[in-house]
Amino acid sequence: PKERGWLVSHIYNYQGFWIAPRLLQGVIACQQQFQAQDSDIILVTTPKSGTTWLKSLLFVLVNRAKYPIFQQTHPLFINNPHDLVPFLELKLYSDGRVPDFSSFTSPRLLSTHLPFASLPKSVQHSTTKLVYLCRNPRDTFISLWHFSNNLKLDHTDVNSMEEMFHLFCKGVAIYGPFWNHVLDYWKQSIEKPNKVLFLMYEEIKDQPKIQLKRLAEFLECPFSIEEENCGVVDEILKMCSFQNLSKLEVNTNGKLSSGEENKIFFRRGEVGDWKNYFTVEMSEKLNHVIQQKFQGSGLRFYYI
Ligand code: A3P
Numbered sequence: 681p682k683e684r685g686w687l688v689s690h691i692y693n694y695q696g697f698w699i700a701p702r703l704l705q706g707v708i709a710c711q712q713q714f715q716a717q718d719s720d721i722i723l724v725t726t727p728k729s730g731t732t733w734l735k736s737l738l739f740v741l742v743n744r745a746k747y748p749i750f751q752q753t754h755p756l757f758i759n760n761p762h763d764l765v766p767f768l769e770l771k772l773y774s775d776g777r778v779p780d781f782s783s784f785t786s787p788r789l790l791s792t793h794l795p796f797a798s799l800p801k802s803v804q805h806s807t808t809k810l811v812y813l814c815r816n817p818r819d820t821f822i823s824l825w826h827f828s829n830n831l832k833l834d835h836t837d838v839n840s841m842e843e844m845f846h847l848f849c850k851g852v853a854i855y856g857p858f859w860n861h862v863l864d865y866w867k868q869s870i871e872k873p874n875k876v877l878f879l880m881y882e883e884i885k886d887q888p889k890i891q892l893k894r895l896a897e898f899l900e901c902p903f904s905i906e907e908e909n910c911g912v913v914d915e916i917l918k919m920c921s922f923q924n925l926s927k928l929e930v931n932t933n934g935k936l937s938s939g940e941e942n943k944i945f946f947r948r949g950e951v952g953d954w955k956n957y958f959t960v961e962m963s964e965k966l967n968h969v970i971q972q973k974f975q976g977s978g979l980r981f982y983y984i
Contacts, residue, residue, distance in 0.1 A: 760931055819951060821853075
């Protein structure tokens with residue numbers, strides 16, 4: 681069937697989550713063929729929850745000995761973060777074949793949008809670390825709506841917000857239902873805190889230094905006292921900020937190897953943009969769904 685953009689009505693349920701047919705080949709190949717290494721670090725997100733930002737932070741943080749921060753030749757200044765921390769199913773395995781990992785150094789930095797239950801078995805059975813990032817569902821939805829319409833793979837019609845919102849609330853969104861995705865990783869982070877770190881976009885915005893240090897400790901590359909005294913934490917945050925990344929030449933004019941324009945990954949980068957779009961009815965409806973789904977989980981979203 682004709683796909684309308686990346687999302688909405690022509691996505692299909694596979695293993696309990698929603699995916700576009702053209703992406704399925706990569707998903708299956710990755711599930712069947714990916715062999716995780718114990719030292720791998722895999723960033724997991726629902727689409728539009730800040731993947732690009734966390735890819736940058738992760739890359740700069742983990743490689744800070746190899747690539748001194750703020751050096752003009754730093755890979756972050758000349759590559760889109762999605763090329764530095766590639767998606768397993770959307771990039772490396774997208775053509776259904778086993779990718780060449782020979783250029784990767786250890787620890788390999790990888791990413792995926794796959795729900796926990798659909799991760800390749802070797803990820804679950806290794807000591808691979810998973811860094812999960814989630815974002816409040818209202819901003820995630822608005823970001824998703826913009827992104828899907830910007831992609832417009834068939835370059836024809838756009839997804840109406842009403843239709844897309846209605847489906848999102850029913851759980852029908854790419855890689856959704858949103859709540860299943862988030863809750864599964866939330867539970868894993870409680871059960872296996874050494875394996876899964878659960879981060880929130882709003883918390884990184886609110887307490888960037890605390891959250892970056894948390895990430896460094898989880899990845900067993902904590903900041904030394906000297907680094908802290910020299911302002912390394914602040915420098916990494918500045919380097920990966922929306923203001924800095926969105927202005928880079930590579931992110932204004934470049935394209936990913938899969939064809940998407942790099943600039944579509946940088947829109948506003950704020951908490952609370954949903955207020956410019958949501959009606960009272962939309963807020964009430966989504967609140968109701970979120971309350972039902974997250975009741976008793978101990979997880980709370982921040983909307984401002
Ligand atoms: P908005 O559409 O709300 O602006 P993803 O990377 O998962 O595709 O998510 C994209 C969202 O993250 C977009 O949100 C984008 O603007 C925002 N984003 C990208 N880079 C960012 C950064 N460095 N800091 C904060 N937000 C960023």
